[in-house]
Amino acid sequence: MRVVVTIQHPGHVHFFRNPIAELEARGHEVHVFARENGVAIDLLEAYDIDHEVLAGESGGLLSLAAVQATYESRLLWRAKRIDPDVITAIGGVAAAHVASVLRTKSVVFYDTEHATLITKLGYPFADVICTPSCYRDDVGPKQVTYPGYHELAYLHPDRFDPDPSVLEAVGLDDDEPFAVVRLSSWGASHDVGHGGFDDPHEIVDRFEDEGLTVLLSAEGEPPEDLESYQFSIAPDRMHDLLAYADVVLSEGATTASEAAVLGTPAVYVNPLSLGYTTELESEYGLLFEYTGEMRHVRGLERAISITEVPSDTWAQRRADLLEDRVDVTRLVVQQLETLARTPATNRSTRASTASER
Missing domain, CATH: 3.40.50.2000 (Glycogen Phosphorylase B;)
Incomplete structure (x- = not known):
């Protein structure tokens, strides 16, 4: 055909x-x-x-x-x-x-x-x-x-096998804990009237206080003093990076759900809830959705707390997901x-x- x-x-x-x-x-x-x-x-x-x-x-x-x-x-x-x-x-x-x-x-x-x-x-x-x-x-x-x-x-897993060499590509050591933070531009047709984190500095400070390196991915322009946190990587290697992150904090649903199905715990902070983000939380506990008032404060607190959970927890939850999904x-x-x-x-x-x- x-x-x-x-x-x-x-x-x-x-x-x-x-x-x-x-x-x-x-x-x-x-x-x-x-x-x-x-x-x-x-x-x-x-x-x-x-x-x-x-x-x-x-x-x-x-x-x-x-x-x-x-x-x-x-x-x-x-x-x-x-x-x-x-x-x-x-x-x-x-x-x-x-x-x-x-x-x-x-x-x-x-x-x-x-x-x-x-x-x-x-x-x-x-x-x-x-x-x-x-x-x-x-x-x-x-x-x-x-x-x-x-x-x-x-x-x-039948279609994707993460490549650990991505860590060297972004300047990380193999055993270095890190968080990926994804900030949206809020320019899509369904984003009108919504907004993101008021102060990205707080995100960086909190993660660094917990001993995590912060890799920032921003669709718009981040504050000038945070430009050093922006990482440069070929677009086809982003999923390798998400697979090895310790936690992902994202204003975008796609990035959060990509991390979740890879077994990386993700926090989704956005006023717009979706069926799949809700299910990834309620059925598998791989994504945590914050859509209401104080969502940015509560989402950041959950992202910090995730770093204290044993890593094998997420691997088992991903295994449960893959058993159910096609x-x-x-x-x-x-x-x-x-x-x-x-x-x-x-x-x-x-x-x-x-x-x-």
């Missing part, structure tokens, strides 16, 4: 890179189209994924609509020439729109309930919407649920192959049935 994969965020590269390789190994023709966003293009190049860039990076929410329109129109032109059997994406606004115009099939993967603009624009046009079983919204008959998380498409790459490939073979008149129902089998 011919598959079109669309990429509009660095996380999409991680999610699809193993399915792309698997699809190609199974003899399918895969075409990847991308929009510049953060390090998305750098990641595609790092993983040697053949791709075409269709639009540049937006300068903010005001320019996003224009960039999206450019991206969709160019994607429509390219896809029309390819005549794909199925188009897939995360969120899937452009993918679902283009597939609808071309009367081909689309599979959308998503896990972010509060991104309502994306779901309102994309879901009505998609044929199949795949969500983790912890996803809180009922999408209707198009929805296929599965026991997993997006992060298990690329961090499942390799999401296999799920992605199966959904695409199933939908491509399914007649258009009843394809959503059949895709759901195949997933249950």
